[in-house]
Amino acid sequence: MTVGGRIVRQNLKGKVYFAHIEDGTGRLQLFVRIDNVxxxxxxxxxxxxxxxxxxxxxxxxxxxxxxxxxxxxxxxVLLAKALSPLxxxxxxxxxxxxxERYGAFSDVEERYRQRYADLAVNPDVREVFRKRARVVxxxxxxxxxxxxxxxxxxxxxxIYGGAxxxxxxxxxxxxxxxLYLRISFELYLxxxxxxxxxxxxxxxxxxRNEGVSFKHNPEFTQLEFYEAYTDYHGMMDITERMIAxxxxxxxxxxxxxxxxxxxxxxxxxxxVTLREVIREHTGIDYMQHRDAPSLLQAMQAAGxxxxxxxxxxxxxxxxxxxxxxxxxxxTFILDYPRxxxxxxxxxxxxxxxxxxxxxxIGGMELGNAFTELNDPxxxxxxxLELQKLYRADDEEANPLDEDYLRAMxxxxxxxxxxxxxxxxxxxxxxxxSSIREVLLFPHLRERR
RNA sequence: GGGCGUGUAGCUCAAUUGGCAGAGCAGUGGCCUUUUAAGCCAUUGGUUGGGGGUUCGAUUCCCUCCACGCUCACCA
Numbered sequence: 001m002t003v004g005g006r007i008v009r010q011n012l013k014g015k016v017y018f019a020h021i022e023d024g025t026g027r028l029q030l031f032v033r034i035d036n037v038x039x040x041x042x043x044x045x046x047x048x049x050x051x052x053x054x055x056x057x058x059x060x061x062x063x064x065x066x067x068x069x070x071x072x073x074x075x076x077v078l079l080a081k082a083l084s085p086l087x088x089x090x091x092x093x094x095x096x097x098x099x100e101r102y103g104a105f106s107d108v109e110e111r112y113r114q115r116y117a118d119l120a121v122n123p124d125v126r127e128v129f130r131k132r133a134r135v136v137x138x139x140x141x142x143x144x145x146x147x148x149x150x151x152x153x154x155x156x157x158x159i160y161g162g163a164x165x166x167x168x169x170x171x172x173x174x175x176x177x178x179l180y181l182r183i184s185f186e187l188y189l190x191x192x193x194x195x196x197x198x199x200x201x202x203x204x205x206x207x208r209n210e211g212v213s214f215k216h217n218p219e220f221t222q223l224e225f226y227e228a229y230t231d232y233h234g235m236m237d238i239t240e241r242m243i244a245x246x247x248x249x250x251x252x253x254x255x256x257x258x259x260x261x262x263x264x265x266x267x268x269x270x271x272v273t274l275r276e277v278i279r280e281h282t283g284i285d286y287m288q289h290r291d292a293p294s295l296l297q298a299m300q301a302a303g304x305x306x307x308x309x310x311x312x313x314x315x316x317x318x319x320x321x322x323x324x325x326x327x328x329x330x331t332f333i334l335d336y337p338r339x340x341x342x343x344x345x346x347x348x349x350x351x352x353x354x355x356x357x358x359x360x361i362g363g364m365e366l367g368n369a370f371t372e373l374n375d376p377x378x379x380x381x382x383x384l385e386l387q388k389l390y391r392a393d394d395e396e397a398n399p400l401d402e403d404y405l406r407a408m409x410x411x412x413x414x415x416x417x418x419x420x421x422x423x424x425x426x427x428x429x430x431x432x433s434s435i436r437e438v439l440l441f442p443h444l445r446e447r448r
Numbered sequence: 449g450g451g452c453g454u455g456u457a458g459c460u461c462a463a464u465u466g467g468c469a470g471a472g473c474a475g476u477g478g479c480c481u482u483u484u485a486a487g488c489c490a491u492u493g494g495u496u497g498g499g500g501g502u503u504c505g506a507u508u509c510c511c512u513c514c515a516c517g518c519u520c521a522c523c524a
Contacts, residue, residue, distance in 0.1 A: 051474075107460090211523065397453090
């Protein structure tokens with residue numbers, strides 16, 4: 001038989017040589033005897049072979065005296081040379097079966113900057129990204145089975161929109177046109193509902209020119225899905241089934257462990273209004289404080305810090321921020337104030353709230369959804385209102401997207417839409433507390 | 449951007465009140481025909497993140513810059 005792989009451990013003795021080689025399928029020991037390969041090959045091994053080299057060996061299966069299945073080698077070839085040594089990690093299986101590790105490649109910065117080395121020597125890191133692939137596949141399988149159509153919409157957009165975030169700007173030389181890297185897919189996907197697709201989704205990269213943190217990266221992977229003839233209640237149903245399905249596919253169970261918490265993802269999930277959850281947690285009922293100065297006063301009285309110049313909507317958001325870390329079990333927070341939700345339909349009979357929910361698991365926001373606003377006149381009014389709210393130089397202001405309004409004027413079916421952060425979902429499924437642990441090449445400042 | 453913390457050999461880490469910068473692994477040379485954290489002998493390897501200051505003397509104290517981590521702000 002012939003085997004190949006990378007040398008991850010070796011033990012050169014006078015006339016015998018042991019090496020463990022590893023490839024994507026696992027590890028195997030090679031047992032080389034000078035009698036079997038000849039003096040010339042043995043001398044080549046002695047002089048040239050290092051940890052990290054890729055080699056190929058031919059021989060027969062055997063078992064060493066210590067009982068390890070190995071290949072008794074009669075042919076040994078160097079396939080590719082490692083010039084720089086990889087960090088060496090040694091490990092030992094203790095009597096009770098636990099693995100003791102000696103040394104490691106654990107410096108976080110170096111692991112991210114040289115992810116190839118991190119992956120090469122840390123199998124558990126490789127496993128994280130296998131799980132990530134399973135998460136994405138599970139999302140696709142689920143939505144495909146639900147009758148959704150996967151689509152791809154522009155990343156380079158002449159007008160950005162669909163979220164409140166600062167964009168990255170680029171330029172098309174020949175067209176003499178500034179273009180923006182998308183901050184969301186929302187407005188393009190909803191155009192497709194106008195175009196008579198009943199249900200569409202896209203998994204792709206969004207770009208936001210904002211701060212970096214344990215849960216923010218300038219580019220991140222988003223899933224957005226939109227379905228006609230449903231509303232945010234329908235989106236809650238499908239979202240909780242979808243994430244439970246992902247957990248089943250990745251873990252074989254809807255129960256997961258995250259940062260020391262046991263989280264049950266089987267539906268149904270808790271559903272509570274924003275007003276109620278804030279009142280429950282902070283004692284403040286924002287409906288009793290309907291303007292910014294009054295709400296600010298109530299918050300200060302409760303010892304919650306807020307910027308005096310914040311809008312009322314921003315203050316409500318700050319209150320939600322107080323609640324967020326406590327939302328460990330999956331929770332839908334529903335019915336948000338209208339003025340922080342420009343693409344959501346009003347709650348019938350309530351001139352204050354819109355049909356919107358955000359989804360929290362493990363103390364993190366994982367998703368955001370609405371009953372989509374499908375009235376072009378209302379949408380235009382919201383755009384104009386927003387423009388007044390933001391100063392002209394504020395990049396977070398959504399530019400008025402006239403083409404989107406044109407699409408809506410042809411008639412948009414009633415629909416629900418939801419966005420889910422795929423990186424954060426992966427963090428949840430891999431028990432990682434930093435988004436950088438689930439991004440192969442996270443953004444780092446340039447080293448000077 | 450603010451606060452706190454970290455930065456020493458390729459990797460993981462030491463270094464007493466400010467007193468010659470060290471270990472294990474990896475590497476190099478040697479011994480060893482069943483090793484598996486192999487072992488034994490020898491050995492290379494450092495602008496202690498960069499720059500400046502205090503001092504007879506700085507990894508250690510001070511200033512500054514850089515990077516990273518945590519955190520706050522920001523992120524509908």
